[in-house]
Amino acid sequence: MPRIAYLGPERTFTEQATRRLVDPATHELIPATTVAAALELVRLDKVDAAVVPVENSVEGSVPPTLDGLALGSPLVAIAETVLPVRFTVLVRPGTKAADVRTVTSHPHALAQVREWLAANLPNAAELATTSTAAAAVAVAEGTADAAITAPIAAEGSALTALAADIGDVADAVTRFLLVRKPGLVPAPTGNDRTSIVVVTENRPGSLSEVLVELALRGIDLCRIESRPTREKLGIYRFFLDFAGHIAEPRVGEALSALHRTCSDVRFLGSFARADGDSPPPPPGTGTAEFTEAAQWLTQVRAGGQA
Amino acid sequence: MPRIAYLGPERTFTEQATRRLVDPATHELIPATTVAAALELVRLDKVDAAVVPVENSVEGSVPPTLDGLALGSPLVAIAETVLPVRFTVLVRPGTKAADVRTVTSHPHALAQVREWLAANLPNAAELATTSTAAAAVAVAEGTADAAITAPIAAEGSALTALAADIGDVADAVTRFLLVRKPGLVPAPTGNDRTSIVVVTENRPGSLSEVLVELALRGIDLCRIESRPTREKLGIYRFFLDFAGHIAEPRVGEALSALHRTCSDVRFLGSFARADGDSPPPPPGTGTAEFTEAAQWLTQVRAGGQA
Numbered sequence: 001m002p003r004i005a006y007l008g009p010e011r012t013f014t015e016q017a018t019r020r021l022v023d024p025a026t027h028e029l030i031p032a033t034t035v036a037a038a039l040e041l042v043r044l045d046k047v048d049a050a051v052v053p054v055e056n057s058v059e060g061s062v063p064p065t066l067d068g069l070a071l072g073s074p075l076v077a078i079a080e081t082v083l084p085v086r087f088t089v090l091v092r093p094g095t096k097a098a099d100v101r102t103v104t105s106h107p108h109a110l111a112q113v114r115e116w117l118a119a120n121l122p123n124a125a126e127l128a129t130t131s132t133a134a135a136a137v138a139v140a141e142g143t144a145d146a147a148i149t150a151p152i153a154a155e156g157s158a159l160t161a162l163a164a165d166i167g168d169v170a171d172a173v174t175r176f177l178l179v180r181k182p183g184l185v186p187a188p189t190g191n192d193r194t195s196i197v198v199v200t201e202n203r204p205g206s207l208s209e210v211l212v213e214l215a216l217r218g219i220d221l222c223r224i225e226s227r228p229t230r231e232k233l234g235i236y237r238f239f240l241d242f243a244g245h246i247a248e249p250r251v252g253e254a255l256s257a258l259h260r261t262c263s264d265v266r267f268l269g270s271f272a273r274a275d276g277d278s279p280p281p282p283p284g285t286g287t288a289e290f291t292e293a294a295q296w297l298t299q300v301r302a303g304g305q306a
Numbered sequence: 307m308p309r310i311a312y313l314g315p316e317r318t319f320t321e322q323a324t325r326r327l328v329d330p331a332t333h334e335l336i337p338a339t340t341v342a343a344a345l346e347l348v349r350l351d352k353v354d355a356a357v358v359p360v361e362n363s364v365e366g367s368v369p370p371t372l373d374g375l376a377l378g379s380p381l382v383a384i385a386e387t388v389l390p391v392r393f394t395v396l397v398r399p400g401t402k403a404a405d406v407r408t409v410t411s412h413p414h415a416l417a418q419v420r421e422w423l424a425a426n427l428p429n430a431a432e433l434a435t436t437s438t439a440a441a442a443v444a445v446a447e448g449t450a451d452a453a454i455t456a457p458i459a460a461e462g463s464a465l466t467a468l469a470a471d472i473g474d475v476a477d478a479v480t481r482f483l484l485v486r487k488p489g490l491v492p493a494p495t496g497n498d499r500t501s502i503v504v505v506t507e508n509r510p511g512s513l514s515e516v517l518v519e520l521a522l523r524g525i526d527l528c529r530i531e532s533r534p535t536r537e538k539l540g541i542y543r544f545f546l547d548f549a550g551h552i553a554e555p556r557v558g559e560a561l562s563a564l565h566r567t568c569s570d571v572r573f574l575g576s577f578a579r580a581d582g583d584s585p586p587p588p589p590g591t592g593t594a595e596f597t598e599a600a601q602w603l604t605q606v607r608a609g610g611q612a
Contacts, residue, residue: 011340034417034420044342057534058369059369060366060367060369060533061366062366062371063364063365063366066366106434107412107413107414107434107436111340114340125335126436127436128412128413128434128435128436128440129434130413130416130432130434134434202526203526204520204521204524204526204527204588205517205518205520205521205522205526205528207458207517207519207527208514208517208520208521209521211511211513211514211517212511212518214510214511214516214565215510215511215514215515215516216511218510219510219531220509220510221510221513223542224513224530224531224532225530225531225532226527226529226530226531227366236529238530265450282510
């Protein structure tokens, strides 16, 4: 049975994402303590793949995931999923809102339901835990009255939901990646995302040159983020996500150009996009047009002129 | 006495940064519960300025600060400071490492000293708190044996340091901004940073055009990050930090160009840079060269030709 590591503990958002990305009936799911530990299990061949969060629309990117993919032996993403960040409030059976004196969760989760707490549990004191799953355990053990958890925490628990589907930002989402060692790249679906990490020379204009290579070929950027490299002060690593698949000629030609001109380019995967539709390639950048242009060039080089 | 809000509670890294940015003898320091609350106090004229964290080299950017500056009525940064992220381990007097059964802090702080804990307190159970300052309180009250805190937490406390200057990443730093309502821009120092937020049209190449406007004028980018706008799916806001001051002609001309060509540009401040030296403007982009070029153009327009 294939083994899939994920950022644990059990019954958190990452387990929920993992159950979407792989069939739990045919895969063994193994919680890891940290993102780095989950990725290390893949690198050491102790698991076949790992699921890690990469980006949250409220909290921003997940630096341990970005750094974990940029450094160490190469890993590539083969799939992504996007989960809405909606929380459930779990209490012991029979507990009413008026009975709740303490509410507990990971500080990030408490921060994301602050408006709901102010309106619904204004007198409850906040207690921090190291995960949303640990919050449910604290309530089950009686050390707190209410836990802010992932929806999955309610499953198979003796606790009941006081409220569900809460969260201050209605459309907050977290994106998760399924990563493994490099191998076959998933086939293009027509709506794909490609992720890369680029290190450029440290001089004015070096990043604009990277983006021009993409723009010239009609490639639409979805996300960009600079992270300092730890090796050398002032040298940045850029994480870029864009629409398209490495199998497409426009993307392949752009990646080759970056490989020629940047200090370092690492391919982090091309896979089906889970968060919306990509626009079609602009005129002049589609696969048929690249093929036709290559044929034309061959002809002209051979002395022909159509 | 001028009033300065900061992300509280007291005795955390942000208070430490605030004491570097303003003289505590001549300013009243007011802790706020969240970044949003600190910024709101400035907008409502309840304080003169606020200190908030903007970027951590390990944990990444601080989204509430970025979003809080991009939205709402304009605020600008007038100064920055960079603090090393080094933690102190506080215990009750007489406690030895062998006595520590529980160690407590904000989960972010626990995550940043994990290697030290594994080597030095391998058997201590981790308890989460909502801040590093709350961890010190928990140890003082006897609900935990050791607290991972900011160095400032030791000051005036009955606790003693079991270890100081710990942290898994030796050169980790956090950058803090002093922000206030728009007014006078600090004078250029020759080593300045300018921060802006830009919203562009959503089409391939729009960001590369922004960066080309900077690159053409020899402006060196320090940091870039995209954040989704909440208003409309697929529309991104770009946070850019670059070397230079709005008073310099190269920066002024670039900002004017962005104002002409982007959907929205918000100036977040020009101030003395605290994290290293900026390179001088490349040939052709210095203030003297801009002045000379303007004189030349005036002359040619008037029919002269030098």
